[in-house]
Amino acid sequence: MASESxxxxxxxxxxxxxxxxxxxxxxTINSMLEDSVGADQEAIPLPNVSSEVLKKVIDWCTHHxxxxxxxxxxxxxxxxxxxxxxxxxxxDEWDKNFVNAExxxxxxxxxxxxxxxxxxxxxxMCKHIANELKGKTPDQIRERFGIQDxxxxxxxxxxxxxxxxTKNDS
Amino acid sequence: MKSNRSTNAALTxxxxxxxxxxxxxxxxxxxxxxxxxxxxRLFGRLARDTHLxxxxxxxxxxxxxxxxxxxxxxxxxxxxxxxxxxxxxTQESTNLISDVKSDLYEYDFETRxxxxxxxxxxxxxxxxxxxxxxxxxxxxxxxxxxxTNDTYTFDPITRTSAIVQTTGERFSPRxxxxxxxxxxxxxxxxxxxxxxxxxxxxxxxxxxxxKTWRHxxxxxxxxxxxxxxxxxxxxxxxxxFGGFSGENYLNDxxxxxxxxxxxxxxxxxxxxxxxxxxxxxxxxxxxDCMYILGGWNKVGYFxxxxxxxxxxxxxxxIDNLLGGPPSISxxxxxxxxxxxxxxxxxxxxxxxxxxxxxxxxxxEDEGRxxxxxxxxxxxxxxxxxxxxxxxxxEEVVSSC
Numbered sequence: 001m002a003s004e005s006x007x008x009x010x011x012x013x014x015x016x017x018x019x020x021x022x023x024x025x026x027x028t029i030n031s032m033l034e035d036s037v038g039a040d041q042e043a044i045p046l047p048n049v050s051s052e053v054l055k056k057v058i059d060w061c062t063h064h065x066x067x068x069x070x071x072x073x074x075x076x077x078x079x080x081x082x083x084x085x086x087x088x089x090x091x092d093e094w095d096k097n098f099v100n101a102e103x104x105x106x107x108x109x110x111x112x113x114x115x116x117x118x119x120x121x122x123x124x125m126c127k128h129i130a131n132e133l134k135g136k137t138p139d140q141i142r143e144r145f146g147i148q149d150x151x152x153x154x155x156x157x158x159x160x161x162x163x164x165x166t167k168n169d170s
Numbered sequence: 171m172k173s174n175r176s177t178n179a180a181l182t183x184x185x186x187x188x189x190x191x192x193x194x195x196x197x198x199x200x201x202x203x204x205x206x207x208x209x210x211r212l213f214g215r216l217a218r219d220t221h222l223x224x225x226x227x228x229x230x231x232x233x234x235x236x237x238x239x240x241x242x243x244x245x246x247x248x249x250x251x252x253x254x255x256x257x258x259x260t261q262e263s264t265n266l267i268s269d270v271k272s273d274l275y276e277y278d279f280e281t282r283x284x285x286x287x288x289x290x291x292x293x294x295x296x297x298x299x300x301x302x303x304x305x306x307x308x309x310x311x312x313x314x315x316x317x318t319n320d321t322y323t324f325d326p327i328t329r330t331s332a333i334v335q336t337t338g339e340r341f342s343p344r345x346x347x348x349x350x351x352x353x354x355x356x357x358x359x360x361x362x363x364x365x366x367x368x369x370x371x372x373x374x375x376x377x378x379x380x381k382t383w384r385h386x387x388x389x390x391x392x393x394x395x396x397x398x399x400x401x402x403x404x405x406x407x408x409x410x411f412g413g414f415s416g417e418n419y420l421n422d423x424x425x426x427x428x429x430x431x432x433x434x435x436x437x438x439x440x441x442x443x444x445x446x447x448x449x450x451x452x453x454x455x456x457x458d459c460m461y462i463l464g465g466w467n468k469v470g471y472f473x474x475x476x477x478x479x480x481x482x483x484x485x486x487x488i489d490n491l492l493g494g495p496p497s498i499s500x501x502x503x504x505x506x507x508x509x510x511x512x513x514x515x516x517x518x519x520x521x522x523x524x525x526x527x528x529x530x531x532x533x534e535d536e537g538r539x540x541x542x543x544x545x546x547x548x549x550x551x552x553x554x555x556x557x558x559x560x561x562x563x564e565e566v567v568s569s570c
Contacts, residue, residue: 085196085199085200086196088197107183107186110190111186114187114190126190126194129183129194133205133206134199138209142209142210145183145184147183147184147213149209151210151211155211155214156208159207159214
C-alpha cells in the first residue's frame, strides 16, 4: 500500500517529507509516483529545487490543498478577435501575502512551480510579476527588475515609430 | 551540478526561460506590452514575438461606406488599393442564393474609406478575380439566373469596365472555381454547375494578352472533381487543396506544374497534421507558406488557421496564447504588404453573414520569398521588421 508521505531530495541535499496529497499537486512528482508504483519508495531527487524554495511551495500547497482540481479550460473564441490580455487579478488574500516577497524568491518559486508543474502556483507567480510590470515606465521596470538598458536611442525611436508614442516614454 | 539558486544575488527576470517570460507577457495589455519593447532588447523581441501575435486576427475598426454583409465576393489588390466586387446573401438560414451583388468598391488601406465605383458589369457571386496589368479580371460565377463562363475587366484608373472578347476553348459555365495567375496567363480549376449538377476537375488557361483560352489536359492522374476548394500559384506551380467533390469533403493537396503540365498528388509528401477535410475556404500564399483559414464540412465550421511550408513540406496549425482565429467560411482573401485581409463570409459564432474586415499579420519568421502578392514585399528594413501598422495598433490600443 502506498505510504502517506513522500520523501524528496532537494538541490542542497536536504531530504524533505511531504504528504502524498501535496506531492500529487505537482504533476511532475505525481507522474514519477505513477511510474514507480509497487517499487520501494526512495527519495525522489529534485535537483532544480532548493529546500528553501520547496518549503515555500509546500506552504502554498497546504493552503490550497482543498482547492477544486484545475479544470482544463476550453479555449474560447475571443469574440471581438482583439488582443485581450489574460486576467492577472490575485483575489485570494493569503496569496496576496504569499507573493509579498523579494524578487529573487518570487523568481525561484516561479521556476520551481514550472519545474514541478504546480499549475495554480505557476499562474500566481506569473500574475504577480505581470502586476509588477504594469503601470511602470520602462525606466521603472529596469530599476525594479535590475534589467540593463541595451537599447540604442535609434532602437527606441524605431519602436516608438512602429507602435505609436505615448506620454509615458522615458 | 548543484547550483543553489537561492544564494545567487540579483537574480532578474532576464534569467528566466523565454517561454516563462512569454507566459507573463500574455497577462499584459497592449500599452504595457508596448512599454516592454522599450525596456531592453530581450523584452522588445519577446513582446513582439509571433507566438503572442500569430494566429490573431484583428477587426479593422469600421470606417465609412463599408459594403453590406455578403458571401463569396472577391477582393483583389491593385496599385495598393483593394477592390471588392459581387458576392451574395442567402435566404434566411438556407444555402439558397437570394441576392447576387453587383456593387464594386475601392478600399483605401491608409484612410480606410470604402468608395463605391460605377461600372457596367452584371452581378456575380462565387466568381473569381485576378489582378493583371493594373486591371481586375473577373471570370466565372453565378449571376442570379445562370452559371457563367464569361470574363470582364475593370480598369481602376480609367474606371471603365468591359467584357473580354476571347477565342479558344473556355471552361463550361460554373461557379466556385479557383483561378490563379502566372506569367500573363490565368489558370482555372474545378467548380460546379448547380443546374446540371456537375462538379469539375478540368484546367483552362487564358492568355491575358492574346485573350485566347486553352483547355489543358495535364499529364498524370488528375485530382477528383471538386468545388469550393482553394488554390494558390507559387513559383510556376498551381496547388489545389480540399473542397467538396459532390460526395466527399477533401483534404488532398495537388501540384500542377504549369511548365510541364503535369499533376502530382503531394498529399502524402508532407509532414505535420494536414487540416481536416473542408470546403468554402480560401488559401493565400506569402513567402514560403500557404495559409488556409476556417471553412466547413457540413457537420460544422472550422475555427482554425493552418500553414503549409512549401520548402519544408510542413503543415502547421497556427495557434497563439490568446485566442483562436475567427470561425468563418465563404469569405474572401487578399494580401497587402505583410498583411492578410479577410472580408465578409458566414460567421458560425454569430450565425450570420458578416461584413467585417479582418486583418492578420503574416509571421515574420516564415521568410519572404517572392510572394504571389500583387506587390512583392520589399526588402526587410529595420522598421518593417517591427511593423504593426501604427494606425491599426493605436486604435486597437485605444479600444483596450
